[in-house]
Amino acid sequence: LDTCALVGAVPSRFPWEGDTVDLDTYFAMARGIQEKDLDGTDEEGAGAQAMEMTKWFDTNYHYIVPEFDADTSFSLSSTAPIDAYTEAKEMGVETRPVLIGPVTFLLLGKAQDDDLEVLDLLDDLLPVYREVLDELADAGCEAVQMDEPVLVLDLDDAERDALTTAYNALGGADVDLHVATYFGALEDNLATALDLNVDGLHLDLDRGAGQLDAALDHGVPDDLQLSLGLVDGRNVWRADLDALYEPVEQAVDALGSDRVAVGPSCSLLHVPVDLNAEPGLDDDVKPWLAFAVQKLDEIVALARRADGDVEGTEATFEKARAAREDRATSDRINNPDVQSRMANVTPEMAERDNPHSQRRPLQRDRMGLPQLPTTTIGSFPQTDDIREMRRQFKSGDISTEEYESFIEKQIADTIAAQEEIGLDVLVHGEPERSDMVEYFGRRMNGFLFTENAWVQSYGTRCVRPPIIAGDVSRPEPMTVRWLSYANDLTDQPVKGMLTGPVTMLQWSFVRDDQSRADTCRQLALAIRDEVEDLEDAGIMAIQIDEPAFREGLPLRESQWDAYLDWAVECFRLASSGVRDETQIHTHMCYSEFNDIFEAIADMDADVISIEASRSKMELLQAFDDFDYPNEIGPGVYDIHSPRVPPVDEMETLIQKALDVLEPGQMWVNPDCGLKTRRWVEVRPALENMVQAAERVRETQAVA
Numbered sequence: 001l002d003t004c005a006l007v008g009a010v011p012s013r014f015p016w017e018g019d020t021v022d023l024d025t026y027f028a029m030a031r032g033i034q035e036k037d038l039d040g041t042d043e044e045g046a047g048a049q050a051m052e053m054t055k056w057f058d059t060n061y062h063y064i065v066p067e068f069d070a071d072t073s074f075s076l077s078s079t080a081p082i083d084a085y086t087e088a089k090e091m092g093v094e095t096r097p098v099l100i101g102p103v104t105f106l107l108l109g110k111a112q113d114d115d116l117e118v119l120d121l122l123d124d125l126l127p128v129y130r131e132v133l134d135e136l137a138d139a140g141c142e143a144v145q146m147d148e149p150v151l152v153l154d155l156d157d158a159e160r161d162a163l164t165t166a167y168n169a170l171g172g173a174d175v176d177l178h179v180a181t182y183f184g185a186l187e188d189n190l191a192t193a194l195d196l197n198v199d200g201l202h203l204d205l206d207r208g209a210g211q212l213d214a215a216l217d218h219g220v221p222d223d224l225q226l227s228l229g230l231v232d233g234r235n236v237w238r239a240d241l242d243a244l245y246e247p248v249e250q251a252v253d254a255l256g257s258d259r260v261a262v263g264p265s266c267s268l269l270h271v272p273v274d275l276n277a278e279p280g281l282d283d284d285v286k287p288w289l290a291f292a293v294q295k296l297d298e299i300v301a302l303a304r305r306a307d308g309d310v311e312g313t314e315a316t317f318e319k320a321r322a323a324r325e326d327r328a329t330s331d332r333i334n335n336p337d338v339q340s341r342m343a344n345v346t347p348e349m350a351e352r353d354n355p356h357s358q359r360r361p362l363q364r365d366r367m368g369l370p371q372l373p374t375t376t377i378g379s380f381p382q383t384d385d386i387r388e389m390r391r392q393f394k395s396g397d398i399s400t401e402e403y404e405s406f407i408e409k410q411i412a413d414t415i416a417a418q419e420e421i422g423l424d425v426l427v428h429g430e431p432e433r434s435d436m437v438e439y440f441g442r443r444m445n446g447f448l449f450t451e452n453a454w455v456q457s458y459g460t461r462c463v464r465p466p467i468i469a470g471d472v473s474r475p476e477p478m479t480v481r482w483l484s485y486a487n488d489l490t491d492q493p494v495k496g497m498l499t500g501p502v503t504m505l506q507w508s509f510v511r512d513d514q515s516r517a518d519t520c521r522q523l524a525l526a527i528r529d530e531v532e533d534l535e536d537a538g539i540m541a542i543q544i545d546e547p548a549f550r551e552g553l554p555l556r557e558s559q560w561d562a563y564l565d566w567a568v569e570c571f572r573l574a575s576s577g578v579r580d581e582t583q584i585h586t587h588m589c590y591s592e593f594n595d596i597f598e599a600i601a602d603m604d605a606d607v608i609s610i611e612a613s614r615s616k617m618e619l620l621q622a623f624d625d626f627d628y629p630n631e632i633g634p635g636v637y638d639i640h641s642p643r644v645p646p647v648d649e650m651e652t653l654i655q656k657a658l659d660v661l662e663p664g665q666m667w668v669n670p671d672c673g674l675k676t677r678r679w680v681e682v683r684p685a686l687e688n689m690v691q692a693a694e695r696v697r698e699t700q701a702v703a
C-alpha cells in the first residue's frame, strides 16, 4: 500500500485527483468506501471496493495487492520515505531507507486486463523510483535498501531480465543500493542477483544455508558487499552462534571484512519485539528465546567477533551454548510417551474404513439431511458482551461458574437462533474461543504462551502466535464439554469445531530441533484424540479447520510435493480415527487452490467448505478438469462485508455451482466464520441463504 501510494498506483475507482495520496485515499484503498460514505445515503451507489489483501510470501503478514490496468501510469505521489528519513536524521540517526523494489512491486501486483503484462509497466515505473532515490540523495541519504524477495521465487527469463534492467537504470543514482532477498535461496536466480548493478546483496542464509558456498563459487563481483542473513528473522529461538559464526568467517576470509555485513535473515517485523517485555514466561525457558531486540545482540556479537573481539563476545556465545544444551535435555521438551506414540503410527491410522462414496449415504441418513444441506463455518458473532465476560473472567472478576454459565447461555441462544433460521447442521458458535489456535494450544502440552509478543498481521492488526517448544500432547478433552452441551439442546445434528494440525503449526512459532512434519504429526495425534472423544460423545459431524493449509506451501514449486505429502497425511491422521457414519468436515477460507486440488481431495474430508462468493464462483472452473469426489460447500455469502446478500443473488451462485457440481455433493454455507459480524447482519443473511437453498431445491426438484 505504501509503495502504491509512493508511485501513484491508485486504481481509478477511488476518488483521487492525482496529486499527493492523502490519508483518506490511503484508507479508501485499504478498507474500501461504503456506499453511504460517498453520497450520504444508504442507496446502492458509488461505493468502491477495497483493494485485495493477501499474505506476504509464506508469512502471516498481509499486503495490499497492487492493481494495474491499461490506464495505469505512475508519478511520485508521496513523500513518506523521504519524510521518515529526514525525521530520523533530525534525531541524529542516519538510517538506510527500505523500499519494495520495482520488480517485486510489479510482480506482486495483478493486471486487471488480460492483455496487460505487469512487466510492461517497468519502463514507466523506473523514472519514479529514480526520483525517489534522487530526493533521498538530496536529503543526505547515503544508501537505500531495495527489497526484491521475488528473487527467491521461480522466475522466468523475462522476469530475471527485468531485474537486470531495473538496477541498470537505478544504479546511476547518487545513493548506494543494497538489494535484499529473503525467505529462501536464490538458486537459479543467483547469477542474476550477483550481477545486478548494485552495491550490496543480502542473502537469507537461514532458509538457504547452502547459497553462501554457491555465491562464493560463482564469484562475488569486486565491488559488491555481501550481507549474510544469519539470525532467523522468522522464529523466536536463541541462535546457535557457534554454528552461525562459521559462514561469517568463511565470507570474511573470501571477501575481506569490509565486504561482509551480518544481519537477520529477513525483516524483524515477523518476530515479537522484546523478550524482556515478557513477564509471564518462566525463567527456565526465557534463555531459550530471542525476540527482535535479542536478535540484534546476536547479530552484533557475530560481527564483533569477526572483527577480532573474542573476549567481549564470549558471554553471548556462551549463553547460546548453554541454552541449546538445556533445551535438548529439558523435560518440557521431551515427552517419552509422545515419542513412543509417534514411533507407532501406522499408515492405516491415516485411512478411513471405507471410501467416501460408501460413507456418504450412511452419514446423510443418520443425520437426516436434505439435498443441498445448509450449515455455517463455526463461529457466530463475538459480541461485546462475550469479550467483556472473557475479560472479567481472565482478571478474576467473575468466577469460573459464572463464566461457564454465561458461555452456556450463549450456546443455547445460538442453537435456538439457528433452529429459527432453519439451518440443517448446527454449530455451537465458538463463544468460548478468542482465537482458534490459542484456544487449543492452551489445552495442549508442549506450548508456551506470551503476553506481549505481538507480531503485526496487517495495518493495525497484530497476532500473538503461541510457541511450540516441546512434544505435543492433549492431556484431556478440549471441546467435548461445550459440544455435548450444544448437542443436548437440539434434535438436529450439531457439528463440532476443531483447528487442524497444519493450521496449528502454521500459525505458531515452531520448534527448530525437529522437522516441521514431525511436530505436525504430534499435533495431529492430539487432535485425533479429540475427534474420537467427540464421536464418543455422540457428535455426528466434526469440522477440522485448515485455513492455513495452502499458505504452508513452499515458495518453490519443486518443494510442494514434499510438503503436501506430510500435510495431507497429518490431516488424515487427525481425522481418520472415526467410524464411517461420522462426517468429517474441513474448511479453508480462500479459493485459489486449483494447483493443489488433488492434494485437497486426498485429505478425504467428507465435506469441505471454501471461500467462493467474492470471486463469483470462479474457483469452480477447476471442477471442469477435475472431478472432486467428496462433498463441497462453496461459500455463497461473503462474510467479510456487512452487506446482507439478497436471496436471488445467493440462489444464482448456487445455480452456478450446480453447473459443475452434483446436487448430491453440494452444501450451502457462508465463506467463513461469522465471528466478526453482528447479529443484525448475520440473521437476515442466513435466513436469505436458507431460502435460496430451498428455492434451488424446489427448482431442481431434487428429493
Ligand code: GLN
Pocket: 377, 378, 379, 430, 436, 497, 545, 547, 587, 588, 589, 672, 673, 674, 675
Ligand atoms: N471455525 C472457524 C470460525 O468459524 C474458522 C475460522 C477460519 O476459517 N479462519 O471462525
Ligand code: ZN
Pocket: 377, 547, 587, 588, 589, 671, 672, 673
Ligand atoms: Zn475461514
